[in-house]
Amino acid sequence: MVSRIYNFPTEEYQIRIARTRAEMEKRGLDWIIVTDPSNMAWLSGYDGWSFYVHQAVLLGLSGDPFWWGRGIDTRGALRTVWMEDEAVHGYDDTFVQNPEKHPHETLAELIRQQGGTKGRIGVELDNYYYSAAAHQVLVKELPEAELIDATGLVNWQRAVKSPAEIEYMRRAARIVEHMHRTILEVAEPGLPKNRLVAEIYRAGVEGAEGHWGDYPAIVPMTPSGIDATAPHLTWDEQPMREGESTFFEIAGCYRRYHCPQSRTLFLGHIPDKFREAEKAVVEATEMALEAAKPGNTCEDIAIAFNTTLNKLGFEKDGRCGYAIGLSYPPDWGERTMSFRRGDKTVLEAGMTFHFMPALWLDDGGIEITEPILITEQGHECFSSLPRELNVK
Amino acid sequence: MVSRIYNFPTEEYQIRIARTRAEMEKRGLDWIIVTDPSNMAWLSGYDGWSFYVHQAVLLGLSGDPFWWGRGIDTRGALRTVWMEDEAVHGYDDTFVQNPEKHPHETLAELIRQQGGTKGRIGVELDNYYYSAAAHQVLVKELPEAELIDATGLVNWQRAVKSPAEIEYMRRAARIVEHMHRTILEVAEPGLPKNRLVAEIYRAGVEGAEGHWGDYPAIVPMTPSGIDATAPHLTWDEQPMREGESTFFEIAGCYRRYHCPQSRTLFLGHIPDKFREAEKAVVEATEMALEAAKPGNTCEDIAIAFNTTLNKLGFEKDGRCGYAIGLSYPPDWGERTMSFRRGDKTVLEAGMTFHFMPALWLDDGGIEITEPILITEQGHECFSSLPRELNVK
Numbered sequence: 001m002v003s004r005i006y007n008f009p010t011e012e013y014q015i016r017i018a019r020t021r022a023e024m025e026k027r028g029l030d031w032i033i034v035t036d037p038s039n040m041a042w043l044s045g046y047d048g049w050s051f052y053v054h055q056a057v058l059l060g061l062s063g064d065p066f067w068w069g070r071g072i073d074t075r076g077a078l079r080t081v082w083m084e085d086e087a088v089h090g091y092d093d094t095f096v097q098n099p100e101k102h103p104h105e106t107l108a109e110l111i112r113q114q115g116g117t118k119g120r121i122g123v124e125l126d127n128y129y130y131s132a133a134a135h136q137v138l139v140k141e142l143p144e145a146e147l148i149d150a151t152g153l154v155n156w157q158r159a160v161k162s163p164a165e166i167e168y169m170r171r172a173a174r175i176v177e178h179m180h181r182t183i184l185e186v187a188e189p190g191l192p193k194n195r196l197v198a199e200i201y202r203a204g205v206e207g208a209e210g211h212w213g214d215y216p217a218i219v220p221m222t223p224s225g226i227d228a229t230a231p232h233l234t235w236d237e238q239p240m241r242e243g244e245s246t247f248f249e250i251a252g253c254y255r256r257y258h259c260p261q262s263r264t265l266f267l268g269h270i271p272d273k274f275r276e277a278e279k280a281v282v283e284a285t286e287m288a289l290e291a292a293k294p295g296n297t298c299e300d301i302a303i304a305f306n307t308t309l310n311k312l313g314f315e316k317d318g319r320c321g322y323a324i325g326l327s328y329p330p331d332w333g334e335r336t337m338s339f340r341r342g343d344k345t346v347l348e349a350g351m352t353f354h355f356m357p358a359l360w361l362d363d364g365g366i367e368i369t370e371p372i373l374i375t376e377q378g379h380e381c382f383s384s385l386p387r388e389l390n391v392k
Numbered sequence: 393m394v395s396r397i398y399n400f401p402t403e404e405y406q407i408r409i410a411r412t413r414a415e416m417e418k419r420g421l422d423w424i425i426v427t428d429p430s431n432m433a434w435l436s437g438y439d440g441w442s443f444y445v446h447q448a449v450l451l452g453l454s455g456d457p458f459w460w461g462r463g464i465d466t467r468g469a470l471r472t473v474w475m476e477d478e479a480v481h482g483y484d485d486t487f488v489q490n491p492e493k494h495p496h497e498t499l500a501e502l503i504r505q506q507g508g509t510k511g512r513i514g515v516e517l518d519n520y521y522y523s524a525a526a527h528q529v530l531v532k533e534l535p536e537a538e539l540i541d542a543t544g545l546v547n548w549q550r551a552v553k554s555p556a557e558i559e560y561m562r563r564a565a566r567i568v569e570h571m572h573r574t575i576l577e578v579a580e581p582g583l584p585k586n587r588l589v590a591e592i593y594r595a596g597v598e599g600a601e602g603h604w605g606d607y608p609a610i611v612p613m614t615p616s617g618i619d620a621t622a623p624h625l626t627w628d629e630q631p632m633r634e635g636e637s638t639f640f641e642i643a644g645c646y647r648r649y650h651c652p653q654s655r656t657l658f659l660g661h662i663p664d665k666f667r668e669a670e671k672a673v674v675e676a677t678e679m680a681l682e683a684a685k686p687g688n689t690c691e692d693i694a695i696a697f698n699t700t701l702n703k704l705g706f707e708k709d710g711r712c713g714y715a716i717g718l719s720y721p722p723d724w725g726e727r728t729m730s731f732r733r734g735d736k737t738v739l740e741a742g743m744t745f746h747f748m749p750a751l752w753l754d755d756g757g758i759e760i761t762e763p764i765l766i767t768e769q770g771h772e773c774f775s776s777l778p779r780e781l782n783v784k
Contacts, residue, residue, distance in 0.1 A: 133518035
């Protein structure tokens with residue numbers, strides 16, 4: 001096997017697998033089919049942009065996991081997974097995007113070969129990379145097996161990060177700081193937005209403090225003015241304008257580990273309303289982060305934030321944060337915990353979040369956000385950027 | 393309604409809808425639920441990075457389509473779709489990534505409100521953005537409706553491009569040329585790969601000839617040496633090396649329209665084997681492109697290519713091309729036609745493809761590819777880059 005630099009030692013993958021198996025046993029699962037690329041990478045090390053075709057990691061209660069995917073991608077799997085070559089299984093290219101047959105027929109065959117014919121098999125039922133058709137094929141091909149919803153099973157095992165993972169996120173934090181500094185240097189009235197985004201990309205991939213930049217799971221979201229009243233618009237060629245705010249929802253990424261952070265830039269004189277919103281967000285953030293400590297819940301953070309924010313005359317719908325770490329497109333969140341009323345998950349040291357108190361007002365948006373690590377004592381902000389509206 | 397610059401006039405969207413409805417009627421469908429972001433954009437104009445939550449365009453046999461998605465994204469929808477505000481429906485943020493309930497419960501409610509309770513409803517069963525869970529929820533919530541597999545229904549309507557779409561792809565072609573020229577300028581032995589990728593990104597987003605660059609649906613794939621034996625690895629910080637080949641599988645993108653093109657760069661003296669492979673690929677490409685004309689089939693191109701390639705002593709597994717155009721991550725292909733044996737789709741003027749005769753050899757890869765437009769007379773290459781291995 002031609003090896004390449006692994007992101008983690010094999011022992012770390014073994015710990016992850018043990019954690020996942022403990023949960024599988026608790027739920028009475030014999031196998032789990034892992035289609036979320038982040039979960040696949042977390043368990044096997046696999047890293048490649050091949051998730052546009054069907055692929056999975058198949059994990060049983062003993063032995064190494066299997067990597068299963070398109071034949072031509074077995075070469076990338078052999079270059080990146082920690083398992084032996086025999087664990088890597090490819091299907092014929094004629095299965096690719098061919099309505100006549102479906103790749104999951106070959107996954108069912110692999111499961112049968114491994115003795116899973118009558119097994120209780122967990123599937124990630126609500127995942128981008130597990131289509132309704134894939135599920136129907138497995139139901140048909142494995143009539144004696146029981147397919148059980150295991151959406152998020154692996155994601156939840158990822159919640160508490162290892163020291164090595166936290167180190168990767170710290171490197172990603174240096175990168176996102178570098179990206180925001182680049183924005184402050186380059187942005188000015190008249191500059192076409194795409195020119196600015198080009199510099200953001202360059203800074204992010206260059207990396208910082210000797211650490212190279214990987215691609216974030218979401219592209220830069222950089223809307224100005226009225227476009228910034230909406231959360232998920234990207235960019236175009238319109239020039240930046242005096243008197244307009246622009247928010248930059250971006251992330252640094254190191255070896256697939258993310259540190260997202262948003263800041264807002266106002267060109268010219270800031271209207272009082274934006275200053276008031278800034279003050280409210282910063283004060284509410286301070287109260288929220290005081291609640292960010294082991295033993296408290298996700299909901300506690302949201303309540304602390306919203307209570308203070310409302311007191312200061314602003315409202316925010318929706319959650320104000322989510323778990324972060326290893327990710328692939330289309331989302332850099334982990335899709336487990338959310339900072340919102342009703343999420344009673346107890347915080348533990350080693351959990352990592354994007355505290356994301358964005359306000360989308362009628363005439364613009366304000367995002368001043370903090371990626372955080374829960375520590376034994378409380379929390380730590382990954383980034384050292386000043387918590388304020390930027391003005392230029 | 394606060395409008396923004398639309399990508400196409402409303403009339404063009406109406407033509408697209410008429411084409412889609414004709415196919416719906418042929419299949420006896422009353423409604424189609426469109427979850428593929430590319431299909432959503434093609435029908436409604438919607439453009440935003442929000443496909444990490446559940447969303448759809450709902451199209452019936454009359455009236456305007458509905459945009460349905462997360463509440464906070466209705467603001468982005470109002471900024472980008474051509475329909476009236478009433479067509480935009482948002483669901484509450486508590487439905488987001490919450491195992492207690494599912495957004496598709498609210499889509500079912502919208503369908504019921506519109507009289508679709510007992511309808512024949514097409515769904516994109518094998519799509520990244522239509523999960524097995526979403527399907528189960530609709531089956532449960534609409535017990536009297538019939539959910540019918542309509543994977544690819546809209547994608548196929550996109551196959552023949554309008555003059556406006558072709559113009560966007562020409563602009564994307566200028567951008568990918570600019571990206572490849574940047575690579576030739578910047579690449580040299582010792583340069584960390586991520587530094588080079590940073591420049592590729594910058595060039596792509598800067599754009600070319602006055603046209604700004606949008607984000608391609610796939611990140612740059614730029615493996616060197618032994619990594620280039622695998623198709624879908626991305627990059628790291630390793631320096632480029634004398635005596636190694638690197639392929640660059642990249643795309644220019646203009647307003648979500650893609651022009652992918654790959655080239656291969658060899659640093660230092662090219663071994664004979666690579667020159668032979670180059671000669672074979674270029675010659676086989678010429679034969680293949682002679683077959684690229686209206687009336688011929690997709691298969692004809694693949695057969696012409698493979699026959700010539702084999703004669704010259706090389707083999708290629710898998711398809712050697714696919715349809716391209718409008719796209720969102722994770723794939724810039726349209727997932728309809730493939731250049732491979734068995735695909736008997738007849739070529740028509742206005743169809744656009746990435747002819748992609750990549751060779752992944754035991755010790756490196758060669759990709760010299762051509763984005764093409766089928767014309768009345770034959771075909772046209774979108775890009776003017778010389779069809780050769782680059783050496784530096």
